[in-house]
Structures are given as structure tokens and as C-alpha cells.
Amino acid sequence: MRKLRVVIAKPGLDGHDRGAKVIARALRDAGMEVIYTGLRQTPEMIASAALQEDADVIGLSILSGAHNHIAPKLMELLKASGLSDVLVLIGGIIPDVDIPKLKEIGVKGVFLPGTPMQQIIDFINGNVRARA
């Protein structure tokens, strides 16, 4: 069976990458193929990485408060590239009031500080699209 392919991306100007790295490693240890984009990715760069890497999942790590700008732009680009079925997750510092808005535009999971890694792994396994 093909391994799940996950793009972990750090959009925006923020460099606090502890969360992105820990989740990248935990998903890898859980048997997934993880591509970590590194820092300062624009939505365009992330969409293009997802396309090139044939990603099943995109995980965004955002702690700076820029999610309301980055997520809508990324979701539009994914749609335009025919990648609407990629499972998009956000981890980081996200105010409660913003979570429904993110879910509305198609972000499937929002994970706040303190989430156990296993919960994210289970969420991915339970929600990723079925592939040939």
C-alpha cells in the first residue's frame, strides 16, 4: 500500500518551527511520507509543493495570527489546481472565534497547543480521502 504523503508547511514570516518539526517527525514515525517545506512559504509555494509531491495531506503550522489571510488564499489555490480533496490541517495558536471560519472554507482540522500527536495521526487516518 502506498504511504500517505504529507506536506508540512510553515507559511508567513514566523520562524518558530518547533511544532512543525515535532509533528513532521511524529507523522514520519507513524509511517507516513513527510515533506517539510521549511520556513517562509507563500500560499503559492505550498500549493505547488502539494501538487508536485502528490500530497494527501497538508499541515500548516501558524502561530503568528496570519491564518485568516493565509488559509483562504491557500484553499482557493488548491481548488484552482484541482486539489480540493487534499486534507488540510492547521496547528498552532488560533483564537476560538476563527475556527468556524476556517472550517467553513474547507480546513478539516484545527489543532491547538497541547494536542497529543496520536490524536492528529488518528485524525489523518480517519479523514484522508481514499486513493487508488
Added chain:
Amino acid sequence: MKTVAETEKQRWERETLDPVLKKSPERAKSFTTISGRPIDRLYTAEDVQGIETHNPGEFPYTRGIHPTGYRGKLWTMRQFAGFGTPEETNQRYKTLLAAGGTGLSVAFDLPTLMGRDPDHELSLGEVGKCGVNITSLADMETLFDGISVGDITTSMTINSPAAMIFAMYLVVAEKQGADWRTLSGTIQNDILKEFIAQKEYIFPPRPSMRLITDIFAFCAKEVPKWNTISVSGYHIREAGATSLQELAFTLRDGLEYVQWGVDAGLDVDEFVPRISFFFNAHSDFFEEIAKYRAARKLWAEAMRDRFGAKSDRSWKLRFHSQTAGVSLTAQQPYNNVVRTALQALSAVLGGTNSLHTNSLDEALALPTAEAATLALRTQQIIAHESGVANVVDPLGGSYFVEKLTKDMEDGALAYFQQIDNMGGMVEAIERGFPQKEIAESSYRFQQAFERKEKIMVGVNDFVQENEPPFEILYIDESAAETQLAKLERLKQTRDADAVARALDRLRAAARTSANVMGPIVEAVRAYATVGEMCDALREVWGEYEETPII
């Protein structure tokens, strides 16, 4: 049966401990600090044999740099703050000063920290979010409007564009009529920890280091009371380092700056006294105290013996500390008040020279004014009610603390040796050595947390379902709109030719070995923006891109 070689501790273990252990075993097979360091059951005089003790105010300052501790002067209560527009942050500063804060500490937003103007593509959604946006001198004038910079000390958490932001502060001081020679404060200006941990770098390591030595040289002449660098372990720790790694990498960064200063022809005793440090105050109480005590000793000995510093001002390590942001939880946020109080107490018992206490809501957002005030009150309660400030180094002589201090010192020296063998910290960073060490520790902690070997109350144990709603400071997009409009107006009203000429002079200086501070001050006076000045240097020096290490 008593053997000849049995020590007192062994006798105690045999006669008193063992029978008890047989009846009631301990809670765990082994006990470790939050950093994973094994901790013995008991420390006695046997553990500190051969460890020298010294008095406070005397070399190597393990027990503190002041003979009177906090009896003379309390630590500076310096609360880090900044958000939105300079106008909004200016108001917050006035509130903090009125509440008894004794110094300011500026938090900048990510566009400012990364040397990007609000109209840059990457600034989208980031303006004013994590701190205050400062685009040009005009914003700095607003930030300190009605605050006399000659009468306070200001710390500015700025690294890659430190020279530009500092130049703005100097010009504001000049306009307020303050004398540069008496101006006091700190710029973080620590690029090595950016490459290691926080990743807010712009230029490659070598030109970045040159920018820093230019600031050292400039300040030694023009702004002699300014702390030119705050060598920071805080971010290294937050990125997942252990307490020992924080200590070792930070001190070794400090040695690297001194070496570069010496190599640039500066006199050690002229610039080293202006170097200060910044440590994390994390949750493991005694390990943190040992870290601060070991830091002072390591620095004093390295300055005297490695660099031949003769002035005791070069030997004395002064440090700011901040409670651990990473320890704060979004769950049951009021628990954070207690965490912060304990962490702050460790910093005080470790002899911190200034302190920032985090607010209870910082795992959720930037703090509200009420939360920030409570954080300051926490320090005031420690200072004025607990009694711990009445005696110098009250934990000196504790078998445990003295042994842990020695272990931290030995561990740091081993790291120094390893990094020296690589050719220095810049080389070690280029090889990804500290980055890899931190990533390992960070993952190891995460695993211990997942296995519940390390407990975070309210997160992986003592969890509470259906927590009540909690009010946070919500930063909307109005700061971005305001700052963009101001930038547009600025570009119409300033003398565009003067800006272009100043930026040309900056580029020219960057190409030679001339000190770039003069040209930066001139560009600031012409109202060149942070983004324009950084772009000028990007053209000459290029930009750094890291190879990520997971």
C-alpha cells in the same frame, strides 16, 4: 555489618533508607528534571566535596555579581509589550509605567523583525499581530511620544534589523534632546540564536556578524552605556533545548561574539562590559537556579582566562530572564499564573538582573492589559512580600543546588570543547550542530509528554472537559490598514532623492569594511524604511536560507 570504606550516606542508605524502600517503593524507578537529567534521591556534604565556594560580588560570581544581592536594588521589572500600531503600543507603555514598571521592552511584529515593509507580499496578515509595527522613524517617534527616553531604559527585541531600529531610537532620543552618551537600554542583536533557534535571520552568518561588530564599535564610541547585545538562551530553550543546552549554546554564542569583536580589533574591556544575557526561566525550579549560577561562573572564567579581560566589568555576567512561554497552556489558563510565579521565583533565586513574567493568556493570544498587569503584580509580590529578596543567594550552600551548579558547569564546558573543535559557533551552526541537538531534545520531550512521563497539568493529566469561555485580546486588521496608509503618505511627503542617496551610501559602505552604522543613522534621518534599508543590504550581502533539520 559495617565496612571500613562505608560513607555516612551509604550508612544512611543501609540503615534507614533500605528498610523503608522495601516496605513502600518510590513513585517512580528514576526521577529526572524536565530536561531529562537524572536526579538523585538525596544530596549530602559528600556530593559537594571539592566544590569551591565563593562570596557574592567576588570572582567568579557564582553567588551573584552584587555583594548586597537585591538588598541594594531590586531586579528591573521589565514587561515585554507591543502590538498593533505605534499609537496603540504607546498607550500600553504609558499604562505599564504608571503601574510601576521600571523599564520598557519593545515587542516588534514579524514584518519589522524580518526587515519587510507592510506592503511586502510576505507581510500579508502579519502587520501588528505579534508586536508593534515600526516601518520608519515616524513610527518610532509615535511609539515614544510623551515618554522621555532619557529617563527610562528601553529593551528592544530586534535582531537582523537591530542596527536600523536602534538608529531610529537614537534619532528619537536626539530629537527629544537626550544625550546619546547617557542613554541606556538594550538591543537584543543576537543573530546566532536566530540561526540556531528562532530563525528570524535575513543575511548570511558572516555579514550578520560583521553588522554586530560594527554596532559594538559604534556604541563604544558614541553610546557607551548602551547594552549592545543580549545573548539569548530564551529562544534556544523555547525551541526545545534542555536547560544545559540553553546554557552551553548561549554562553558559547557569547564567546563567539567576543572572539569576533577581538578579531575586528576591539579592546575586550571596552566592549565586553556592554554584553548582557537573556535566559529562560523554565519550570524545573532547581535546575534553572543552577543554570544561572553556573552561567555567571563560566562567563567570568572565560573572560579572564580565555580572553584576558582585566576589568571586573567584563567578568560579571548580567542577565535578563523571562518565564517560559512554552510551558503555558491554552487549557485551564489560570494555571499559568501559578507556573509563572514559580518560574519567576527561580529567576530571582538565581540572581536575575531583570525579569519579564508572562501573562496567563499567552498560549492563546497576546496579553490583555489586565493579564499583563497581573503578571507584573506577580513580580511585585515576590519582591515585596515573599522575603526572598532580603538575603543574598539564599540557596548557596544547598548540597543539591551546589552539585547541580557544578554539573551544569561541567556539561557546558564539554559542549564548549565540542564546538571549539568544529572551529567555533558560526561553523557549528553552518554544520547544523546546535540545531540538531535541539531538535533531538524537543522530540524526546514530546515523546515523554505523550507517554505521560512528563505531566502538564490540565493537558495530559487533570484534564477538565467543557472549560468556560475565556476572553482574549483579538487583534484585527486595522493595524495593517493604518500602517499601509501611513507608509503611502510617508513616501509622498519625504525627500525621495535624499532617501535614494542615503541608501546608496549604505550599499557602498556594506561593500567595504567601513562601519555601516553611520550610513544607517543617516538613512533613518531621511525616513528610509526598515524594508528599504534591509533591501539595500540584501543586495550586497544576499539572504540566508537554511537546510531544515527535523
